[in-house]
Each structure stands twice: as structure tokens, then as C-alpha cells.
Amino acid sequence: MRSPDSPVLTIDGLIKDVGPLASLDGKMLRVVSGLSMVAERGQVTALLGANGAGKTTTLECAQGLQKRTGGTISLLGADPDTAGAGLRSRVGVMLQDGGLPPSARPIPLLRHVAGMYRNPMNIDALVERLGINQFSRTNVRRLSGGQKQRLALAAALVGNPEILFLDEPSAGLDPQSRQMVFDLIAELRDAGMGIVLTTHLMDDAERLADYVYIIDGGHNVVEGTVSELLKHDHTAGAAITDRTLYFDAPAGLEFAGVLRAGLQVSETRSGSYSITGELTPRDLATLTAWWAERNIMPASLRLEARSLEDVFLDISGRDLR
Amino acid sequence: MSKLLSPNAGPASLPRRIVQQGRYETITMLRNGEQLILAIVLPLMALVGLVVTPLLDGLGGTRVDVATPGILALCAMSTAFTGQGIATGFDRRYGVLRFLSTTPLGRGGLIAGKILAVLVVLLLQVVVVGVIAGFLGWQPRLEAWPAGIGLLVLGAAAFTALGLLVAGTVRPEATLAITNLLWILLGALGGIVVPSERLPSAVQGIVQFLPSGALGQALRDAFLLGAVPFPAVLILLLWTVLAGAAAIRWFKWN
Numbered sequence: 386m387r388s389p390d391s392p393v394l395t396i397d398g399l400i401k402d403v404g405p406l407a408s409l410d411g412k413m414l415r416v417v418s419g420l421s422m423v424a425e426r427g428q429v430t431a432l433l434g435a436n437g438a439g440k441t442t443t444l445e446c447a448q449g450l451q452k453r454t455g456g457t458i459s460l461l462g463a464d465p466d467t468a469g470a471g472l473r474s475r476v477g478v479m480l481q482d483g484g485l486p487p488s489a490r491p492i493p494l495l496r497h498v499a500g501m502y503r504n505p506m507n508i509d510a511l512v513e514r515l516g517i518n519q520f521s522r523t524n525v526r527r528l529s530g531g532q533k534q535r536l537a538l539a540a541a542l543v544g545n546p547e548i549l550f551l552d553e554p555s556a557g558l559d560p561q562s563r564q565m566v567f568d569l570i571a572e573l574r575d576a577g578m579g580i581v582l583t584t585h586l587m588d589d590a591e592r593l594a595d596y597v598y599i600i601d602g603g604h605n606v607v608e609g610t611v612s613e614l615l616k617h618d619h620t621a622g623a624a625i626t627d628r629t630l631y632f633d634a635p636a637g638l639e640f641a642g643v644l645r646a647g648l649q650v651s652e653t654r655s656g657s658y659s660i661t662g663e664l665t666p667r668d669l670a671t672l673t674a675w676w677a678e679r680n681i682m683p684a685s686l687r688l689e690a691r692s693l694e695d696v697f698l699d700i701s702g703r704d705l706r
Numbered sequence: 707m708s709k710l711l712s713p714n715a716g717p718a719s720l721p722r723r724i725v726q727q728g729r730y731e732t733i734t735m736l737r738n739g740e741q742l743i744l745a746i747v748l749p750l751m752a753l754v755g756l757v758v759t760p761l762l763d764g765l766g767g768t769r770v771d772v773a774t775p776g777i778l779a780l781c782a783m784s785t786a787f788t789g790q791g792i793a794t795g796f797d798r799r800y801g802v803l804r805f806l807s808t809t810p811l812g813r814g815g816l817i818a819g820k821i822l823a824v825l826v827v828l829l830l831q832v833v834v835v836g837v838i839a840g841f842l843g844w845q846p847r848l849e850a851w852p853a854g855i856g857l858l859v860l861g862a863a864a865f866t867a868l869g870l871l872v873a874g875t876v877r878p879e880a881t882l883a884i885t886n887l888l889w890i891l892l893g894a895l896g897g898i899v900v901p902s903e904r905l906p907s908a909v910q911g912i913v914q915f916l917p918s919g920a921l922g923q924a925l926r927d928a929f930l931l932g933a934v935p936f937p938a939v940l941i942l943l944l945w946t947v948l949a950g951a952a953a954i955r956w957f958k959w960n
Binding site for chain 2: 448449450469470471473474475476478480482483484485486487488489497498500501502503504506507510511514537540542544545546547572573576578
């Protein structure tokens with residue numbers, strides 16, 4: 386039985402093969418290999434990974450758009466492969482490519498989609514909230530990437546879903562649209578909606594997600610809250626308080642001589658340096674004092690904590706993109 | 707609590723969803739200029755062309771009586787095959803089919819909505835062509851209309867299935883080329899407006915087995931003779947079932 390607090394989505398050991406592909410001599414390609422995840426109500430759950438990691442395929446299996454090869458999926462307590470209209474009415478989907486007809490105008494399109502539901506959202510309020518009224522007289526084909534994304538989000542939301550799937554929601558968004566979309570996602574989360582999104586942008590995950598699954602090679606490699614992921618070195622299991630200091634200063638590595646052993650100094654190019662390790666206030670004072678004695682003013686100076694990007698690099702040994 | 711969000715109350719009823727999709731697709735088709743040329747302008751030009759030339763003389767009726775049933779069949783091919791095929795091909799390209807199939811409409815409702823739109827547009831075509839043909843002297847047998855409408859619906863079903871089969875299996879640009887080319891070829895040589903006895907002998911033997919030839923002949927027999935030729939009906943049914951089954955088997959949604 387489903388209780389109000391049961392997960393909106395449970396995926397266990399998902400396997401998806403595609404093909405047969407001519408490029409693989411007619412063999413099948415396994416794009417998802419044993420992925421498991423849970424998404425709760427009132428939370429934003431992010432699937433974070435590089436392009437080709439299997440995020441979109443996972444979402445499409447959960448939405449019933451692709452049939453899975455193996456594993457189980459429970460979407461609001463039901464199997465998405467046999468979903469009827471009742472289940473589909475409780476699920477909102479924003480596809481990566483939007484799925485909006487180019488000749489349509491935004492408001493008639495939203496009214497059309499709203500007609501599929503018994504109790505749709507108030508279109509006027511939704512349109513106002515996402516700033517769609519600014520371009521309501523423009524055909525979809527003439528909209529900017531950010532405008533299309535906002536319209537696709539509105540179309541996914543119009544039926545008052547209990548679970549909302551967002552495939553790369555910030556793709557193509559300008560900073561202002563991005564803020565608008567992120568604020569709305571947070572508001573919907575707080576109202577109890579379960580939100581599942583994919584992203585290859587660390588910043589999205591850090592700003593939005595309550596819980597993150599890092600996906601690589603078709604399965605989940607690490608999971609946790611953003612702060613859990615940032616505090617732990619998943620290769621060694623130890624807590625990490627590493628920071629990196631970046632600066633541009635006159636070329637030369639003489640400053641390295643005054644730093645403690647154990648700090649890693651590197652020269653990314655002539656005049657650009659980084660110092661990584663468990664930096665203390667005293668380390669910073671040592672360096673700035675050394676500069677002060679020689680009357681050196683660095684052209685730039687930036688201290689950064691460990692990011693999800695670093696976590697991903699540790700785990701996969703490669704960059705996200 | 708979000709001001710926007712209200713409790714989910716489930717899907718609209720199935721008939722409501724299909725009517726909603728049918729209405730939306732109808733409006734989209736009628737707003738598309740190229741589609742209107744194919745659906746109305748070219749069939750009317752063909753009608754006038756056949757009425758002012760002696761091509762159909764001596765076939766058991768006035769020129770307009772022989773020409774109009776074929777023009778109605780051509781209308782069915784325009785809308786169901788070429789029009790809906792192209793629209794569906796591009797909807798597939800832009801992910802519209804995938805998005806709509808995640809809404810309560812679903813895949814079945816989407817297809818039903820498309821068929822409904824074809825039938826509504828076809829009805830409008832029949833009215834326009836019928837009225838203009840009437841001004842040109844067309845005097846259809848009143849009792850032929852039930853059979854005529856039944857045949858047009860069956861023809862629309864066969865051509866919709868064929869259009870969706872093409873749209874669901876090749877790129878939209880190829881769908882555009884194939885459905886337009888076939889419209890011209892079948893329109894000119896497929897026995898749809900010009901009966902097989904007036905076609906080159908090379909194609910005479912096969913046109914009766916084509917959906918175009920079967921529909922054209924069946925409508926001419928219905929309106930001119932008041933008889934429904936069962937072989938033609940059987941051929942149309944066969945095309946509908948085969949193309950429908952192939953579309954269900956091979957249609958790719960993305």
C-alpha cells in the first residue's frame with residue numbers, strides 16, 4: 386500500500402540495452418547497468434553525471450517512454466510501463482528537447498495541455514509566475530532557448546503533478562530565467578512535490594538538490610546530500626577540508642619555499658598558480674606576508690572550497706564534460 | 707503551500723481528451739497554408755480541370771458527375787496521407803509525440819485525436835467540394851451519401867494508417883518528399899480521379915489494387931451507379947489492416 390510518505394520514485398537495479406547497433410557489429414549497447422535510486426516527496430533529487438552517463442535514459446524508463454531491459458521501477462507505487470491515464474495525470478515531464486510544436490503559441494498550447502486534466506493549474510497565474518506573458522504572442526519556433534525551457538516547465542506543471550521530472554532544466558537559461566526557474570522549483574518542493582532532475586552542471590546540483598546521485602557509466606557511483614558529498618573523500622573515506630587558493634602574480638615559484646610541506650603548489654601557466662591542501666589562516670598570512678615584504682600585489686586572488694566537481698573528478702577520474 | 711499548486715484531481719475523461727486533441731490538430735491543420743493548398747485548392751483545380759476537358763467523356767455520366775467522387779477521394783488522400791503524415795513526421799522530430807504521450811492523452815489518445823482531426827477536415831473538404839461541384843452541375847444520388855461517407859471514412863482510415871507508417875519510420879524530410887511525391891503519382895496515375903480505363907495500359911492492371919484506385923472506383927460506383935463494389939471495399943480494408951499493423955509494429959516515437 387502507498388502511504389503519503391512513500392517515495393514518489395524507486396528504481397532498483399535498472400538495466401537498459403539499446404540496439405542492435407551497426408557500430409557495434411550488431412551487438413546491443415548497455416546504456417544503464419544496474420542503477421538504483423529513490424526520490425522522496427518534498428525533495429529535489431538530482432542525477433548528476435556527464436553526457437552519456439545514462440541519466441536521460443533512466444528518466445525515460447521511469448516515465449514509461451522507454452521500456453527497460455531489467456530491474457524494477459515504482460512510480461507513485463505503479464509500474465510506468467503499464468501506466469494508464471490516471472498515473473500519467475500525476476506525473477509532470479519536461480523533456481530535454483522540450484517537445485513543443487514549433488507552430489504553436491504559448492498560451493493556446495498550455496490551455497490545450499491543461500484540457501487533458503480534470504483540475505489543471507490556473508494558466509494565468511502560471512504564465513505570470515514564469516514570465517511567459519512577455520512572449521505569449523510569439524510562436525514556439527521563434528522563442529529563445531530560455532523561453533522554450535520556461536514554457537516546457539509550465540507545460541509539465543499544468544496538471545498539478547505529484548512528481549515532476551526535469552531533464553536538464555537549466556539548459557539554455559539566461560541568469561534571470563534561471564533564477565525564476567530555480568525559485569519556482571524550490572517553491573514546488575516546499576509545497577510537497579517530489580522533483581527528479583538530471584544535470585551535468587555541478588552548480589545546479591549544489592543550488593537545488595536535497596539529495597544527489599552521481600551517475601557514471603550507467604550506474605550510480607556515489608549518493609548523498611550535497612554537504613555529505615562535499616565533506617567526504619569517497620576514494621579514501623576520510624573527511625576532507627581541502628581548499629584551493631588561486632592567484633596570478635609575477636612569475637616564479639620562490640614563494641613556495643615559505644609554505645608548509647604538504648601543500649600542493651602548481652603553476653597552471655606562467656604567472657598563474659594554485660595551492661591546494663588543508664589551508665589554515667596562518668598559511669594565508671605566511672604567503673601574504675612574503676608578498677608584503679617584496680611589495681608584490683597579486684593581480685588576482687581566489688580561495689575556493691571543494692566543489693561537487695572535485696568530488697566527481699575524484700570518483701570518475703575525469704571531467705564532467 | 708504554493709499558491710499555484712492545487713491537489714491533483716486526475717485526468718479529464720477519455721472522450722474529452724480525444725476531442726481536445728482532435729480540435730487542436732484540426733485548428734493546426736487549417737492554419738497551415740501549404741496544407742490548405744493540398745487539401746482544398748489543388749483538388750478544386752483538378753475538379754475544374756476535369757470539368758472543362760473531355761478526359762472523362764463517355765464514362766456513363768456528365769463530366770462533373772464522374773469527376774466529383776474522385777475529387778472527394780483525392781481530398782481524403784490529401785488530408786489523411788500527405789497532410790497528417792507530414793504533420794506527424796515533424797511532431798516526432800520535435801518530440802511533441804513523446805511529450806504528449808506522457809500527459810494523460812497517451813499514445814492511443816494521440817492517434818485517436820489525429821484520426822478525429824482528419825475526419826473533421828475531410829468533412830469540411832466534402833462540404834466545400836460538394837457545394838462547388840453543385841454549382842458546376844453535380845447531381846449526386848441522394849441515397850448514395852451513406853455509402854459515400856462510409857467509403858470516405860474507410861479511405862481516410864487506410865490513408866491515415868499509411869501516412870503514420872511513413873511518418874513513424876523515416877526522417878520528416880523524407881516523409882515530406884515521399885508523401886508529396888506519392889500524392890502526385892497516385893493522384894495522376896493511381897486511378898483516384900482518372901478511372902483506370904483512361905490510364906496508360908501499363909498501370910491499368912494494378913491501380914484497382916492500390917488504395918487510391920480502390921477508393922476512387924468505389925466512390926464513383928457509389929455515386930454514379932448506386933452500388934458499392936465489394937472487391938474495392940475489401941482492398942481498402944486490407945490496406946488499413948496491413949498499414950495499421952505495420953505502423954503499430956515499426957512506428958518509432960523518437
